[in-house]
Amino acid sequence: MKRRNKIYLYLTAVLIAVYLGLVTLLYLSECSNSSATIRTFGDAFWYSLVTLTTVGYGDLTPVTPLGHAVGVVFLLLSAGIIVTLFGAVLSFVTSEGLPFLMLGFQRKKNWYYFADYGAESNTLAVNIYKEDPDAVIIYGEKREEQMEFPDYPCLFLSASPARIVACKKNTGAKCKIFLMKENDIGVNSRAIDLHKLPVEVYARTTNGQDHLSGNINFFHSYDCCARQYWRSKPICSHENTIVIIGFGNYGRCILERAILTNVISVKQHVAYHIFGDSKEFLAMHRHLQEMFSLGETSDSRDSLIFHDAFWEAHQEVLKQADRIIICTDDEPEGWSIFWRLNRYYKFRGQIDLHSNRKAPGVSYFGTNEEIYTPNQIMRTELNRAAIMINEIFCRSVAYPTLRWEELDDFHRESKIAAADHILMKIRVLLEDETITELTAATVKKAYQKYCEAKTSESMQDMLRKLDHMRWLRFYTFYNWSYGPVRDDGARQHPMLCPYAELTPEQKVERDASWELLGRIFAEL
Known part of the structure; x- marks a missing residue:
C-alpha cells in the first residue's frame, strides 16, 4: 500500500475514534438533564451528523455547558472531517482500491495477468479476448x-502477481500469469520467484527452456514461429530442395521443426541448404549424421547441407530450390534479401519471408497475430493431444509405463513431438496436402480411412516405417544413439536403427504404434 493511502487510513481511524468519543460524551452530558432534547445515543449521533455536515436543522440542541463545549468541537472539526473523508474516498477511487473491488465481483471469470504491457502482450490479450469474451485482462x-488504451476491456494495476492470485481466491475459474518481456535473466528470475503460486506461469525467454517446475512454463517466439510456419505451410510431396537463408534464432528453430516434423514419406528425400553459421548447431546435435547426409545430397535419406559462403555465391542452389525461406533475426535484412532475390535472381520455388509487416504479393510468416495466440503460447491443444497419446500408450502396452505427471521433460517432449506429427499422418493417410488444421471433420475422415486401411498391409507397413523414422529423428536430434540395452543416462536405445534391422519383438512395438494411431483418431 502506498504511503499516502496509509496516511489517509490512519487519519481516518483517529478521527472516527475521536468522533465516537465526542458523541458518547455528548450523550452522557445531556441524557440526565430534564430539559434536554438529546436523551438517547441516537439523538446524540443525529445531532453530530447535522452539525458536522453544517445542515443545522435545529431540532436537537445541547443545553448543558459540557454539551455546548462538545457542540463547539463538532463545529470546529466539521471541515477537517469532511475534507479527510472526501480525500479518503477520492484516494480509494483513483488508486487501486476501486479496481480491486471490481475484481472481487469477477472472481468466477478467467483471469489473465500480464506483468508487462507491450506489442506482444497486447496481441496475446486480443487473441485471448476473442476466444474468451468474458476474460478479465489485467x-x-x-x-x-501517452499509452493508447486497448480496444478490449482491461485493468491496469500496479500490483504483484501474488496479490492478484490472492484476490482470485481459487473460485474455480483459472488464473494465468504471463511474463512477456524477452530477457533471459529478468524473465527467468521473475518466473522462479513465482514457482510457489498455485497458477500456471508462462515466461517468454530466449534460451529455449520449455519447463522449469510444476507451474512454470518457458516459451520463446522463435519456436512458436517455426511450429506455426510448418503447420500453415507444410512440406509437400513435390518438394526436394529447400533453402533456408539466415541461421540465427529463427533459422535454427525452422530447421529443428523441419527435422522433427517433416516426415511424410519413406521414399521422399529432401535436401535442406542452410546459409549461416552452423558450428554451434552441429556441436549441439552430434549424431545428425546417423539420420541425415551431411554436406551432400543423398538418394536414400534427407540431407543437411550447411553453406558458410554467402547465399549469393550459390545461384544454382537457388534455381533448383522448391522453397526459399528467409528467416533472418533482423527483419530489415530479411526484406533486403527478399527484394534482391526477386530483382536479380532466377528461381522456380516460392519465397517465404519472416516478417511482422504485411505487404501485398508477399508470402510472409511469423507475425505477432500468428505467434501470440493462446494455443501457441500455452500449447493447449498440443499438450492435450500429447497427454492423450501417453494415456492411450499406457493402456496399450503390457509393460509398466509412467503417467504424464511422472514423465521427465524429455519424455514429455517426445509425446509432444508425436502429437505434433498427427497432422502430418492425417495428410499422408488422406493423401491431401492442403490440410493445415485438425478439425472434427478431418479427424473423422482420417479415422474412416484408417479403418479401411486395416485391410491394406502395405499402408500399415508404410505408416509403421514412417512413425519409426519420426521417432528415430527425435531421439537422434537429442543425441541418443544405438545401444544393445536401453540406458537413459547414456542416451542409448536398442531400437535406434533402421526399421528393417528391428527384431521381430521390436517390430511388434511398432505394430502397437499403428493400433495407437487408430485409438488417437477415435478419441480425437
Whole structure:
C-alpha cells in the first residue's frame, strides 16, 4: 500500500475514534438533564451528523455547558472531517482500491495477468479476448498517459502477481500469469520467484527452456514461429530442395521443426541448404549424421547441407530450390534479401519471408497475430493431444509405463513431438496436402480411412516405417544413439536403427504404434 493511502487510513481511524468519543460524551452530558432534547445515543449521533455536515436543522440542541463545549468541537472539526473523508474516498477511487473491488465481483471469470504491457502482450490479450469474451485482462503496471488504451476491456494495476492470485481466491475459474518481456535473466528470475503460486506461469525467454517446475512454463517466439510456419505451410510431396537463408534464432528453430516434423514419406528425400553459421548447431546435435547426409545430397535419406559462403555465391542452389525461406533475426535484412532475390535472381520455388509487416504479393510468416495466440503460447491443444497419446500408450502396452505427471521433460517432449506429427499422418493417410488444421471433420475422415486401411498391409507397413523414422529423428536430434540395452543416462536405445534391422519383438512395438494411431483418431 502506498504511503499516502496509509496516511489517509490512519487519519481516518483517529478521527472516527475521536468522533465516537465526542458523541458518547455528548450523550452522557445531556441524557440526565430534564430539559434536554438529546436523551438517547441516537439523538446524540443525529445531532453530530447535522452539525458536522453544517445542515443545522435545529431540532436537537445541547443545553448543558459540557454539551455546548462538545457542540463547539463538532463545529470546529466539521471541515477537517469532511475534507479527510472526501480525500479518503477520492484516494480509494483513483488508486487501486476501486479496481480491486471490481475484481472481487469477477472472481468466477478467467483471469489473465500480464506483468508487462507491450506489442506482444497486447496481441496475446486480443487473441485471448476473442476466444474468451468474458476474460478479465489485467496488466501489472500503471498505464502511461501517452499509452493508447486497448480496444478490449482491461485493468491496469500496479500490483504483484501474488496479490492478484490472492484476490482470485481459487473460485474455480483459472488464473494465468504471463511474463512477456524477452530477457533471459529478468524473465527467468521473475518466473522462479513465482514457482510457489498455485497458477500456471508462462515466461517468454530466449534460451529455449520449455519447463522449469510444476507451474512454470518457458516459451520463446522463435519456436512458436517455426511450429506455426510448418503447420500453415507444410512440406509437400513435390518438394526436394529447400533453402533456408539466415541461421540465427529463427533459422535454427525452422530447421529443428523441419527435422522433427517433416516426415511424410519413406521414399521422399529432401535436401535442406542452410546459409549461416552452423558450428554451434552441429556441436549441439552430434549424431545428425546417423539420420541425415551431411554436406551432400543423398538418394536414400534427407540431407543437411550447411553453406558458410554467402547465399549469393550459390545461384544454382537457388534455381533448383522448391522453397526459399528467409528467416533472418533482423527483419530489415530479411526484406533486403527478399527484394534482391526477386530483382536479380532466377528461381522456380516460392519465397517465404519472416516478417511482422504485411505487404501485398508477399508470402510472409511469423507475425505477432500468428505467434501470440493462446494455443501457441500455452500449447493447449498440443499438450492435450500429447497427454492423450501417453494415456492411450499406457493402456496399450503390457509393460509398466509412467503417467504424464511422472514423465521427465524429455519424455514429455517426445509425446509432444508425436502429437505434433498427427497432422502430418492425417495428410499422408488422406493423401491431401492442403490440410493445415485438425478439425472434427478431418479427424473423422482420417479415422474412416484408417479403418479401411486395416485391410491394406502395405499402408500399415508404410505408416509403421514412417512413425519409426519420426521417432528415430527425435531421439537422434537429442543425441541418443544405438545401444544393445536401453540406458537413459547414456542416451542409448536398442531400437535406434533402421526399421528393417528391428527384431521381430521390436517390430511388434511398432505394430502397437499403428493400433495407437487408430485409438488417437477415435478419441480425437
